[in-house]
Amino acid sequence: MSSKYRVFLALPLLFVFCLAAGASGGVxxxxxxxxxxxxxxxxxxxxxxxxINLAEGTYVLSDGLSLDIPDVTIRxxxxxxxxxxxxxxxxxxxxxxxxxxxxxLEDFAVEDTKGDGIKSKGADQITYRRIRVAWSGGPKETNxxxxxxxxxxxxxxxxxxxxxxxxxxxxxxxxxxxxxVRNSIATHNVAGIEIENSKYADVYGNTxxxxxxxxxxxxxxxxxxxxxxxVRVFDNxxxxxxxPNFAPxxxxxxxxxxxxxxxxxxxxxxxxxxxxLKNNGTVHVLIATYPNEFDDDNYMPHPRxxxxxxNTYDGGGTEPDGEVGGIITGVTGTPVPDIVWDGVVPxxxxxxxxxxxxxxxxxxxxxxxxxNLYMIQNTLYPWxxxxxxxxxxxxxxxxxxxxxxxxxxxxTN
Amino acid sequence: MVIRLFISLAILCxxxxxxxxxxxxxxxxxxxxxxxxLSEYNLFNDPKKQTPNxxxxxxxLITPLFTDYASKYRFVYVPAGKTAEYRDREVIxxxxxxxxxxxxxxxxxxxxxxxxxxxxxxxxxxxxxxGWKAWPYVWDEDLGDARLKVAGKRLEISVTDHDGxxxxxxxxxxxxxxxxxxxxxxxxxTPIGPSARNLNSDYPYDxxxxxxxxxxxxxxxxxxxxxxxxxxxxxxWQDASQPLEARARSYLDVNCAxxxxxxxxxxxxxxxxxAWENDPPTWGYRKRPVAAGRGSGNLEYDxxxxxxxxxxxxxxxxxxxxGIMMPELGRSMAHKEALIMLEEWINGLD
Numbered sequence: 001m002s003s004k005y006r007v008f009l010a011l012p013l014l015f016v017f018c019l020a021a022g023a024s025g026g027v028x029x030x031x032x033x034x035x036x037x038x039x040x041x042x043x044x045x046x047x048x049x050x051x052i053n054l055a056e057g058t059y060v061l062s063d064g065l066s067l068d069i070p071d072v073t074i075r076x077x078x079x080x081x082x083x084x085x086x087x088x089x090x091x092x093x094x095x096x097x098x099x100x101x102x103x104x105l106e107d108f109a110v111e112d113t114k115g116d117g118i119k120s121k122g123a124d125q126i127t128y129r130r131i132r133v134a135w136s137g138g139p140k141e142t143n144x145x146x147x148x149x150x151x152x153x154x155x156x157x158x159x160x161x162x163x164x165x166x167x168x169x170x171x172x173x174x175x176x177x178x179x180x181v182r183n184s185i186a187t188h189n190v191a192g193i194e195i196e197n198s199k200y201a202d203v204y205g206n207t208x209x210x211x212x213x214x215x216x217x218x219x220x221x222x223x224x225x226x227x228x229x230x231v232r233v234f235d236n237x238x239x240x241x242x243x244p245n246f247a248p249x250x251x252x253x254x255x256x257x258x259x260x261x262x263x264x265x266x267x268x269x270x271x272x273x274x275x276x277l278k279n280n281g282t283v284h285v286l287i288a289t290y291p292n293e294f295d296d297d298n299y300m301p302h303p304r305x306x307x308x309x310x311n312t313y314d315g316g317g318t319e320p321d322g323e324v325g326g327i328i329t330g331v332t333g334t335p336v337p338d339i340v341w342d343g344v345v346p347x348x349x350x351x352x353x354x355x356x357x358x359x360x361x362x363x364x365x366x367x368x369x370x371x372n373l374y375m376i377q378n379t380l381y382p383w384x385x386x387x388x389x390x391x392x393x394x395x396x397x398x399x400x401x402x403x404x405x406x407x408x409x410x411x412t413n
Numbered sequence: 414m415v416i417r418l419f420i421s422l423a424i425l426c427x428x429x430x431x432x433x434x435x436x437x438x439x440x441x442x443x444x445x446x447x448x449x450x451l452s453e454y455n456l457f458n459d460p461k462k463q464t465p466n467x468x469x470x471x472x473x474l475i476t477p478l479f480t481d482y483a484s485k486y487r488f489v490y491v492p493a494g495k496t497a498e499y500r501d502r503e504v505i506x507x508x509x510x511x512x513x514x515x516x517x518x519x520x521x522x523x524x525x526x527x528x529x530x531x532x533x534x535x536x537x538x539x540x541x542x543x544g545w546k547a548w549p550y551v552w553d554e555d556l557g558d559a560r561l562k563v564a565g566k567r568l569e570i571s572v573t574d575h576d577g578x579x580x581x582x583x584x585x586x587x588x589x590x591x592x593x594x595x596x597x598x599x600x601x602x603t604p605i606g607p608s609a610r611n612l613n614s615d616y617p618y619d620x621x622x623x624x625x626x627x628x629x630x631x632x633x634x635x636x637x638x639x640x641x642x643x644x645x646x647x648x649x650w651q652d653a654s655q656p657l658e659a660r661a662r663s664y665l666d667v668n669c670a671x672x673x674x675x676x677x678x679x680x681x682x683x684x685x686x687x688a689w690e691n692d693p694p695t696w697g698y699r700k701r702p703v704a705a706g707r708g709s710g711n712l713e714y715d716x717x718x719x720x721x722x723x724x725x726x727x728x729x730x731x732x733x734x735x736g737i738m739m740p741e742l743g744r745s746m747a748h749k750e751a752l753i754m755l756e757e758w759i760n761g762l763d
Binding site for chain 1: 563564565567583585588589590591593594597600675678680681683693694695699700701702703704705706707708709710711712713714725734735736737741742745
């Protein structure tokens with residue numbers, strides 16, 4: 001065969017190769033001495049629509065990574081196979097920062113960052129899928145604050161991910177809207193999962209164990225985004241949360257008592273249902289007002305329209321911890337009831353009544369224990385105040401927010 | 414006779430300009446892809462001495478950003494026939510093609526900032542059609558040229574420190590994304606330094622000292638400066654004759670507020686440090702930390718009045734730990750002198 005024919009034969013083959021390259025539309029990085037620079041350069045020069053593949057192995061990074069190009073997928077070989085290791089990190093408030101829209105992170109791990117693990121800020125449509133963030137030395141105050149950390153974002157999906165060792169919250173979604181956190185595992189963090197100053201969130205199918213507190217739904221003052229609402233926490237396993245609080249003081253989670261299952265603080269329209277709560281030593285479900293003084297006229301410190309129903313309770317309440325544990329047992333004694341509400345309402349309502357739309361409702365199986373601590377009365381005249389343990393007084397319901405739907409789940413499912 | 418002399422002089426000058434200084438390369442500045450080497454832009458006549466080309470104007474800021482005691486040489490280039498517009502509060506509005514040039518350099522001895530200065534890096538911010546572009550160029554060892562480093566670079570720089578001891582600075586050239594980490598306003602790359610308030614001071618030009626805003630106006634590169642003279646002026650944080658509060662807020666404005674403002678990368682913290690922020694909890698007064706993690710240092714407030722040692726702001730500015738330190742980028746050392754000033758300010762707050 002002449003060489004001319006060989007060229008013709010090779011052409012279709014070449015074409016196939018080109019197609020294959022086009023389909024992946026991106027670059028592959030393999031571990032090695034220049035991998036850190038190659039990866040960061042790939043993140044800067046990525047084309048929208050492309051994928052950056054991270055081969056199996058450990059990547060040693062001394063600076064934080066960042067992505068600011070929209071519509072990019074970062075894909076590893078598996079959360080236990082592709083590891084971005086930041087043990088020698090010299091700079092950067094987080095390991096990986098994403099500031100662009102429509103980004104998918106999947107199948108890799110981020111370990112031992114000095115600050116937060118992976119942060120996405122101001123990003124619309126961010127997906128964390130089978131991502132692992134861990135601090136390998138176990139729970140330590142010197143670990144970074146947040147593992148998976150979407151903030152000021154829209155359409156947030158965290159699924160099948162694992163976070164261990166965060167000194168604040170393992171999976172933390174702050175000042176965001178339209179959120180699903182599902183089928184993930186959070187262990188040995190101060191808070192397993194936290195939804196803060198956010199609206200329209202579904203948290204379900206997660207296993208949250210050996211943290212200080214399991215799942216927190218908080219709203220805090222003096223922030224650009226406040227008034228968290230419409231949060232559903234359901235079908236989660238919240239079991240054996242028994243790690244002593246190792247958050248640096250000053251942080252709001254520093255007050256969370258070891259063995260808190262679910263805590264709802266401030267917020268409106270929070271529904272907690274079908275969860276399994278087991279062996280949470282302080283209390284399974286705590287509903288509370290923001291405890292600190294604040295200077296912010298736009299902030300509502302009280303939880304409003306909370307519905308607790310159909311959960312399963314087992315053990316727990318026998319080892320109340322810390323200041324919060326002390327305050328509760330000072331009123332209820334030990335064991336602490338399954339569900340505790342501090343009973344603090346705005347002063348005008350305390351003197352009159354709370355409208356049906358704003359109340360706390362509980363609808364649980366017989367045998368579930370409950371206490372309204374009546375903390376206002378308790379502070380004013382503790383000698384004649386006893387908690388209201390009559391769960392029947394809290395019968396009723398408020399409309400449940402509809403299921404969160406995310407655009408990034410529309411194409412795949 | 415006199416006329417003939419003028420003509421020949423003019424011809425001579427033009428010829429000299431032809432030979433010694435090609436004009437700034439506007440095409441290279443406006444190209445979608447950045448030049449591989451800094452010399453392609455023709456911004457300097459003598460790069461080693463940082464002598465600018467015609468049309469490239471040096472400037473200074475009243476209170477600059479602290480970057481590990483680096484010396485900085487700043488220049489602005491506005492293409493011929495174009496004019497920047499004055500802004501009262503934000504950075505001046507620059508026209509297309511504008512290039513802000515900042516060269517980082519270290520003296521061999523930090524106590525003698527003007528002697529044996531070695532230039533390290535030149536950063537460009539170029540105003541193109543689709544926004545500002547940020548490109549870092551690292552100088553060759555022999556200072557022949559500087560090369561583009563999109564992914565950034567770490568450099569070890571040996572100097573003698575303020576106490577006369579040898580010091581190795583772990584200098585970080587930012588990558589293009591890190592540039593945006595600070596230079597972002599509403600998610601767009603934006604210059605930080607050249608605001609009217611921070612330019613409103615005298616500069617010793619070759620042809621005499623003049624107020625920078627007036628000089629820019631005279632050169633035709635700036636318009637709209639109020640004739641009333643009612644122009645905000647930043648306070649020099651080092652000027653002990655000025656009120657401590659003004660010095661402190663000016664320092665925080667320049668060093669922190671590019672991120673710590675509603676439109677900036679640290680908006681989620683709720684701590685906003687612009688010079689014009691008047692709500693006490695918002696500028697840190699008895700403000701509790703939000704997402705600080707161990708950055709809180711077991712302390713309750715960003716600024717605890719009367720208690721600098723108990724204020725998170727001071728704790729984070731002193732720290733060199735990446736998980737704690739503020740700012741997050743651009744320093745590997747603490748700014749001791751500024752900390753003394755800020756501590757004095759906080760200790761004096763009620």
